[in-house]
Amino acid sequence: QVQLVQSGAEVKKPGSSVKVSCEASGGTFSRNAITWVRQAPGQGLEWMGGIIPIFGTANYAQKFQGRVKITADESTSTAYMDLSSLRSEDTAVYYCARAGGDYRSGWYYFDYWGQGTLVTVSS
Amino acid sequence: QSVLTQPPSVSGAPGQRVTISCTGSSSNIGADYDVHWYQQLPGTAPKLLIYGNNNRPSGVPDRFSGSKSGTSASLAITGLQAEDEADYYCQSYDSSLSGSIFGGGTKLTVL
Numbered sequence: 001q002v003q004l005v006q007s008g009a010e011v012k013k014p015g016s017s018v019k020v021s022c023e024a025s026g027g028t029f030s031r032n033a034i035t036w037v038r039q040a041p042g043q044g045l046e047w048m049g050g051i052i053p054i055f056g057t058a059n060y061a062q063k064f065q066g067r068v069k070i071t072a073d074e075s076t077s078t079a080y081m082d083l084s085s086l087r088s089e090d091t092a093v094y095y096c097a098r099a100g101g102d103y104r105s106g107w108y109y110f111d112y113w114g115q116g117t118l119v120t121v122s123s
Numbered sequence: 124q125s126v127l128t129q130p131p132s133v134s135g136a137p138g139q140r141v142t143i144s145c146t147g148s149s150s151n152i153g154a155d156y157d158v159h160w161y162q163q164l165p166g167t168a169p170k171l172l173i174y175g176n177n178n179r180p181s182g183v184p185d186r187f188s189g190s191k192s193g194t195s196a197s198l199a200i201t202g203l204q205a206e207d208e209a210d211y212y213c214q215s216y217d218s219s220l221s222g223s224i225f226g227g228g229t230k231l232t233v234l
Contacts, residue, residue, distance in 0.1 A: 035223070037169075037225075044125060044212065044225055044226070044227045044228040045161075045169065045212055045214075045225040045228070046225065047214075047222055047223040047224065047225065049222070059221070059222070060222075061220070061222045061223075062220060062221075062222070095168055095169070097169075100174065101157075101174070101175075106156055106216035106218070107156065107157055107175075107216070108216070108223075109157070109159035109171060109174040109175070109214065110159075110161070110169070110171060110214070111171050111174070111180065113168040113169055113170070114168065115168060116168050
């Protein structure tokens, strides 16, 4: 059974950066994409980007291009999401989710989710 | 404004059938990309409910079913139960955006 365990809640100042981790167990970490989805308070789900660890190259939603960096460490089965230039609108719960299906072609879904990490941006 | 459009809310009495629509366009659902559905209970992470338009992961009751036609998809829930009260999201891929997209979510209330 695949499990994704994320790092704990963070409080950040506007303009700073945050790095959230997602450690996977079970399954085959390297070959399945790990993606990041966020949810602002009372709002819907928003896909940010993802990475297939064995290839190492991430892709990002246009909205976050230049501000987010997703990486993966195969040796520890851990993925990371680094978001910079934080503003109050980035206050949200950030989820990592494994992609089932074929990530590179667009026919994929999110079959396993982390527990979520609350990032609060406040001065 | 979400790329996929869902009704903000639906409701039904226990035992009834409800449907939730998800409307897209020619660059996502209409381009033959699959639609997937998630259930999110309050304070928890989303859970995969339907994948590949109409497939249920192991453990999901057959009261839940999905369909897709043209640029739209639907989630149907039969035999409504109190525990079904949750937010439901559709998800697909958009070729113009080169990424995954979600609907805005639908809150299901069991009366």
